[in-house]
Amino acid sequence: MVLQRNKPVPVYGKATAGASVKLIFGNQVKPGVAGADGSFQLLLDPMPANSNGQSLFVISGDTVEYKDVLVGEVWLCSGQSNMEYTMNRSAHWYKAKRSQGLDSLQVSQENNPAIRLFLVHRDLNKPSDRNKGWQKAESPWVGQFSAAGYYYARELQARLHVPVGMIAASVPGSAIEPWLPARPSAQNKDSVEPAGKFFSGLIKPLAPYALNGFLWYQGETNCMLNQREEYTQSFLLLIKSWRDLWNSSSLPFYYVQIAPFYYSQSKGKLKQNERSLAFFRAAQDKVLATTHHTARIITTDLADNLQDIHPTYKWEIGKRLAWLALDRTFHVKQVSQGPRINAVSYNNHQAVVNFANAESGLVAHDSSKIAGFELAGKDGKFYPATGMIMKNKYVQVSSPSVPDPVMLRFAWKEDAQPNLFNNAGLPAEPYSTGGAEVAD
Known part of the structure; x- marks a missing residue:
């Protein structure tokens, strides 16, 4: 396993009620006593990263030895099928248009002893021969x-040169509600599964195993339920409740803004339109304004087939999430966000768009x-518009259908795959005048 570096590390379990328990790891020796129910928890002092495997001993009558234990970074990744999507499956699509991942032979030949993996299957509280x-x-x-x-993990380990331990707990097709602590107000008739099911079965049993943050890739199911404000509230509760489990309000929480897909063509109970995805993304992003140590990646460029809800570029997803962590958690020099519209002015029959996160320059691919801009006049009707990069730092946008624009949107449709990036290769963020408040 990997133990989290630079933090106290709880070691916990069951022994005979009232029995003495001793923990030994490296030069640390920690004595304790099991409680009336036999449970115990001892704390190892914070440790620096260590790539040399050591044995961890727990002694209480019998001795339990965990061999080849490393110290480094531990992260929990969770969500629905796009997070569960395996390396074997990804390998079938390694020859994608934008970039390439590992093929099947390379996956089978991967051998990185500095990375350790813990795959959780469905219910951690029930015995399973698949929880290895x-x-x-x-x-x-x-x-x-x-x-x-x-x-x-691969990107983090290569850049930080410390061991990385990944815990994965995902359920294909899951809505957000089962990942929340059970509560009466969560009983929504549109919930796919009862609230609390995966929180209690998959997440809660992992605490208090020391870790440094969370990765979340989920939302497609709730988008199909046409959720907006309710998703924001659920998402805020999820972030808070997971941090509370680990007793830390500052644990980083990095998530994936869901990718382009024809939701308007899906055969769900609730009819979607071509804007539904854009407003759902805005609902996802509302958590950024009220929660610290939270950030997300954009995926508008990572779908080759908009009929497939499972984009193939998981290597780009993982790398971009790692760039967030490198920049924001580890303070390594790394551009981690694409251009973000922060000011729009209107004059001479066009919009002038200024960007944050454009220090490395704006780039138009191909x-x-x-592409991806729309303008509207006072009548509120949006029409396609064209943008041109000016002086490598702002964009002029115009449309022959809108002589006097007063509103602007960018990547605000389910099939929008704009070609505006920064020099780090990260795509510009979706935008709408009025943000999530202006609905069609």
Whole structure:
């Protein structure tokens, strides 16, 4: 396994009621006594990263030895099928248009003993021969693991040069509600599964295992339920409740803004339109204004087939999440966000758009014209518009259908795949005048 560096590390379990318990790891020796119910918890002092495997001993009558224990970074990744999506599955699509991941042979040959993997299957509270505990990053375990989670670990380990332990707990097709603590107000008739099911079965049993943050890739199911404000509230509760489990309000929480897909063509109970995805993304992003140590990646460029809700570029997902952590958690020099519109002015029959996060410059891929913009006049009707990069730092936007624009949108449709990036290769963020408050 990997133990979290630079933090107190709880070691916990069951022994005979009232029995003495001794914990030994490296030069640390921690004595304690089991409680009336036999449970015990002892704390190891904070430790620096260590790539040399050591034995951890727990002694209470019998001796339990955990061998080859490393100290480094521990992260929990969770969500629905796009987070569960395995390395084996990803390998079938490694030859994608934008970039390439590991192919099947490379996945089978992965051997990185500095990365350790713990794959949680459905209910941690029930015995299962599939919960194998911690494994080294080698075959067959790499192939069965979350592709986004593994590529995250790969980038983090390569950049930080410390061991990385990844815990993956995801359920395909799950809505957000089962990942929340059970509460009466969560009983929503549109919930796919009862609130609290996965929180109590998959997440709660992992605490208080020391970790440094969370990765979340979920939302497609709730988007199909046409949720907006209710998703924001659920998302805020999820972030708070998971942090509360680990007794830390500052644990980083990094998530994925869901990718382009034809939600308007889906056959769900609730009819979607071409804007539903845009407003759902805005609902996702509302948590950024009220929660610290929270950030997200944009995926508008990572879908080759808008009929497939499972984009293939999990290597890009993992890398971009790692860039967030490198920049914001580890303060390593790394551009982690794409251009973000922060000011729009209107004059001479056009919009002038200024960006934050554009220090490395604005880039148009495959064309000199920027796709994905729309303009509206006072009548509120939006029409396609064209953008041109000016002086490498702002964009002029115009449309022959809107002589006097007063509102602007960017990437505000389910099929929007704009070609505006920064020099780090990160796409510009979706935007709408009025943000999530202006609905069609």
